[in-house]
Amino acid sequence: MNTTDHLIKMANQIAANLAAQGREVAIRETAQHIIDFWDPRMKAGIAAADHAQLSEIARAAVGIVTAKA
């Protein structure tokens, strides 16, 4: 698995595990998780990845992360 695929898998995993909190909370917390725990090159990597491979929650969260960067 290359790094980009790994990042996509990680983002989707975070989103899936937070989804039970409800959509809005899950988006916000997924974004915050990435902000809190990912190195800048990982954030840049997920921002540049093919977002079609992200779940709906992960995609929205990555959008927040990118906007805050």
Add this chain to the structure above:
Amino acid sequence: MAYEMQPDFGTPARDGAPVTLTIDGRAVTVPAGTSVMRAAAEIGGAIPKLCATDNVEAFGSCRMCLVEIEGARGLPASCTTPVAAAMVVKTQTPRLEKIRRGVMELYISDHPLDCLTCSANNDCELQDTAAQVGLRDVRYGYAGENHLGQAPDLSNPYFAFDASKCIVCSRCVRACEEVQGTFALTIEGRGFDSAVSAGAAADDFLSSECVSCGACVQACPTAALNEKSVAEIGKPERAVVTTCAYCGVGCTFRAEMRGDQLVRMVPWKDGKANRGHSCVKGRFAWGYANHADRITRPMIRESITQPWREVSWEEAISFTATRLKAIKAQYGARALGGITSSRCTNEEAFLVQKLVRGGFGSNNVDTCARVCHSPTGYGLKTTFGTSAGTQDFDSVEDSDVILIIGANPTDGHPVFASRMKKRLRQGAKLIVIDPRRIDMVRSPHIEAAHHLALQPGTNVAVLTAVAHVIVTEGLADEAFVRERCDWDEYQDWARFVSDARHSPETLEPVTRVPAEELRAAARLFATGGNGAIYYGLGVTEHSQGSSTVMAIANLAMATGNVGRRGVGVNPLRGQNNVQGACDMGSFPHELTGYRHISDGDTRAQFEAEWGVALDAEPGLRIPNMLDAAVDGSFRAIYIQGEDILQSDPNTHHVAAGLAAMDCVIVHDLFLNETANYAHVFLPGSTFLEKTGTFTNAERRIQMVRRVMDPANGYEDWQVTQLLARAMDLDWDYSDAGQIMDEIARLTPSFAGVSHARLDAEGSLQWPVNEAHPDGSPIMHVDGFVRGKGKFVVTEYIPTDERTGPRYPLLLTTGRILSQYNVGAQTRRTANSVWHAEDVLEIHPTDAENRGLSSGDWVKLASRAGETTLRALVTDRVAPGVVYTTFHHPDTQANVVTTENSDWATNCPEYKVTAVQVMPSNGPTAWQRDYEAQAQQARRIEAAE
């Protein structure tokens, strides 16, 4: 300290109301229940004894400790007689002297008189007692029938049993039962034929159930059970109290020395983590410190295809700093990073992360907790507010129901397991949630009320089903929840777990746990009194490791089992200082005390103290470092005391990452597997050669004390300091205590910690600060650290790792009692006699389907890789599940494990790998290639 035997009060301490009595004319006040023997010992009156020792209950067999008590009939044994108010005792009278001397005469008439050449000479209670009672003659002669001349049992690699020196006092048998809880020893025969036996007639100590904890050796009053090292080296002449460098229990030992030679490690009775007990690793497996494989001179090489070249420390440090500076200049600070060690001290971990953050200029620092308990940090911080367990070990004495999930305490944390077993023998109930039938499920005098043998990977489903039963059957402690937790969050959680899809019946096809068994276990936990949860890597090393930790916290809060003795959430930490390494800012997003790197105020404190600007962005975790290395953006790493090539998942990927770097610095005792890919090898020092502190699983900070000079010339913190200075940092620590002082200045939970205070008080449990000046044995007593306890909804999400036609079995990995982690230390001791190789446990049905028998070579293959090892057919594992350990590099179990990891922390999913097992006739191509590469990589150029 000069050598003295540890004080022995004869019988255990009691904690009853004060009782005052008179002994030999002196008033003494002791707790009710205390024996007369102990009361006398408290005021310095040593009543002669042989069968009594304060680690075990009184037995009353030797008749040496008789006393006279006013108004009492006969001469009661002081060990079995409890004190009473106004009791008047005489311990020394002509009548007593005569009886004791007579009894002693009988003992000695059947004991070899070879004191001058005996290994216990001058360190023998029998000898001391003979002197104490004034024995001058043995009237019976030595020609009669006796037990002399028996061949000693030398089968155990660490201690000998010489039956001819045994006085059949039963101290060893009772220690094995009461202290260790193994019941391996017994007294066989009656009367004159009575003899200590390690089991059936054919058994010697090695082939018996004995786990070599050393409790019997410690209890023995003669040389019948004695360390071989004492026989070889001689009686110790000084003793230094220090802390074990193996598991997270953090046992304290007296390192008993002769010159600069370690004679033996004896568990320290005053140690609050181990209470005078030990296991085969800490007690005996320290020989690696002087093993021939130890590297004591620095080595460098331009590329990993070259042989190593031994150089001076100056050249090695200069070479390293020059390379690191060049990489930083070319690729930027974020191309550099480091890994702190859970086997090194707090002070050393602190310095490594300080070097990475302040010297390298990045936050790319991580630690081995990444692959073990990082989900504990995340889960408990989220729910309770603190990244640590809630209890001290003593707490288990008040537990009524013990729930063990994903832990194997008898193998991983044996000294605490003994205390747990003691409580279970007293009547506490046990629930085990584990795919394997671990020893705790059923062992002598222990039987779990419920063993939920779940399908690997379904922890969250099982715990949600347990919560479902508790909530839907009205068993939750709502009063506790309303007072201590966020009520709205609790209601959200309660609604979630109450959903019918989370019932045990609905989830049974997923978990494979019979619904009625799960319901019964849930009811027991919720209604059985004080409920304590203990867990290990079977919880954390999953794709939902953090969710499982939070599900455990939810259960504890819902049942009101937090904030007092006997309850709590207790992660059983793997390595000796994994708690400490995490506390010391070893994670890439946190500074010491678990404060986020993005917090400006916290960062400002460190910047002021260190005089450097810190990066506000989190750094890379270990798996992300390896990804980035393969991508070319991460080029250099300083690894202190870890062997990531063997311990981390997907060996192929780890090797690729390491091979891609320009500068890999390994700082270790041995040329470990990771060093095959290193450019610099900096020799490390053992725990016997350094001063500092370790923090155990109960947050207990304890001193590690240098008992001999470092074979490599420097303690590990000094090596890091050399490197820091070469990187132009102005560090000037003259001792490890100064580093702790800096930690205390920068870390609120360590504010009251210093080496001087630890020397004075023995140990402290953090937080130690203004609010908790004497430390914190139990957390969250008056409220959660985060304020209100937080219930978190934990949806069960199956792992991506699925079985199928190609890989139909699930592999789970773990450890064994005699070996430790990657085995770098224990493989270099006689412990390998118990576990010379990793084997694959496979259920008889799965073995039969494949035509396998125990001892057969099998190929173990997954999507990630394959290896070969021998099979062990056993029903300890369920059908469809196989199990192995990862202690041996020639097996490299992690070539099979995958890159799947915990969603929140990237902790690898070691516990679930889909595999196939098939007969094999030899090593795989990978194993052959690896061996060849390792031999090449370990070449050392001959010195000029």
